[in-house]
Amino acid sequence: MPTPHNTANTGDIAKTVIMPGDPLRAKYIADTYLDNVVRFNNVRNIYGYTGVYRDVDISVMASGMGMPSMGIYSYELFKYYDVDNIIRIGSAGSISDKVDLRDIVLAIGTSTDSNYAKQYNLPGTYAPVADFGLLNCAYEQSKLYGIAAEVGNVVSTDVFYNDNPEYNKAWSNMGVLAVEMESAALYMNAARLSKNALAMFTISDNLMNGQSLSVEERQEGFDDMIKLSLETARLYNIGGGV
Numbered sequence: 464m465p466t467p468h469n470t471a472n473t474g475d476i477a478k479t480v481i482m483p484g485d486p487l488r489a490k491y492i493a494d495t496y497l498d499n500v501v502r503f504n505n506v507r508n509i510y511g512y513t514g515v516y517r518d519v520d521i522s523v524m525a526s527g528m529g530m531p532s533m534g535i536y537s538y539e540l541f542k543y544y545d546v547d548n549i550i551r552i553g554s555a556g557s558i559s560d561k562v563d564l565r566d567i568v569l570a571i572g573t574s575t576d577s578n579y580a581k582q583y584n585l586p587g588t589y590a591p592v593a594d595f596g597l598l599n600c601a602y603e604q605s606k607l608y609g610i611a612a613e614v615g616n617v618v619s620t621d622v623f624y625n626d627n628p629e630y631n632k633a634w635s636n637m638g639v640l641a642v643e644m645e646s647a648a649l650y651m652n653a654a655r656l657s658k659n660a661l662a663m664f665t666i667s668d669n670l671m672n673g674q675s676l677s678v679e680e681r682q683e684g685f686d687d688m689i690k691l692s693l694e695t696a697r698l699y700n701i702g703g704g705v
C-alpha cells in the first residue's frame with residue numbers, strides 16, 4: 464500500500480531492508496551488489512531497490528538524515544510493508560580512542576538527546592537496543608570475513624553542528640564510541656512494532672583529532688560494512704532469525 468513517502472506496493476519490498484542514510488549509497492549498493500534489481504521508490508529522491516543478493520531477496524532504501532526522517536521511513540517499512548528486519552548502515556564520528564577512521568562499529572545500544580521516546584509516555588528513560596539475533600549474526604559474520612568490528616554504545620543526536628564544546632566528551636566519558644543521527648528512532652520503532660533492527664557504522668570522522676573521509680568515500684567507500692550488512696541479512700533470512 465503506497466504511503467505519502469513511498470510508492471511501493473505490498474510485496475515489492477523484501478523482509479530485510481538495508482538502510483543507509485544517503486540515497487546515493489543505496490543506489491551504489493543496488494548497482495554493485497544486487498542482481499535483478501527493481502527500484503520501488505524515488506519519492507523525494509529516497510531511493511529504494513529490491514534485488515537478489517547471492518540467493519536471497521534483499522531491499523535497500525535510504526533513510527535520509529536525522530530521527531524524524533528515519534522515524535517515518537522505518538515506521539512505514541515495518542508497519543505497512545511487512546518488513547521484519549532493518550539494518551542501518553551509516554557513517555559516524557568517533558569520540559573514543561577505541562575506534563578510528565574506517566573502523567566498523569556495531570551498535571548494541573544507542574543513547575540519544577532526542578525527544579523521540581516522549582510519544583510512548585514511559586515512566587522512565589528508555590534504553591534503545593539492537594536485536595540480539597541480528598547483532599550476533601553480524602558479529603559472527605565479521606569474524607568469518609575478517610572484518611574487525613567493535614561492539615558498543617553510540618549516541619543518536621539531533622544536532623550535527625553542536626554549540627556545546629563539551630557534548631562529545633560527556634558521552635565519551637560514559638564509554639560511548641561514536642556519534643550519529645538516526646539509530647535511536649530505528650531501535651524504538653522496531654521495539655514498539657515488535658520488529659528487529661541493527662545499526663552498524665563506518666567511522667567517517669574522528670571528532671577527537673579532526674580527521675575525516677571525503678564525500679566520495681562516504682558515498683561509496685564503505686564496502687566492508689556493506690558486505691557485512693548483506694551477509695548478515697542473508698544469514699538471518701536463511702536461518703529464519705535467531
Ligand SMILES: O=P(O)(O)O[C@H]1O[C@H](CO)[C@@H](O)[C@H]1O
Nearest residue numbers: 483484485528553554643644
Ligand atoms: O551516513 P549516514 O547514514 O547518513 O549517517 C550519518 O551521516 C549524516 C551526517 O553527515 C547523518 O545522517 C549521520 O547519522
Ligand SMILES: O=c1cc[nH]c(=O)[nH]1
Nearest residue numbers: 554555556642643668
Ligand atoms: O552524525 C555524524 C556522522 C558522521 N560524522 C559525524 O561527526 N556525525
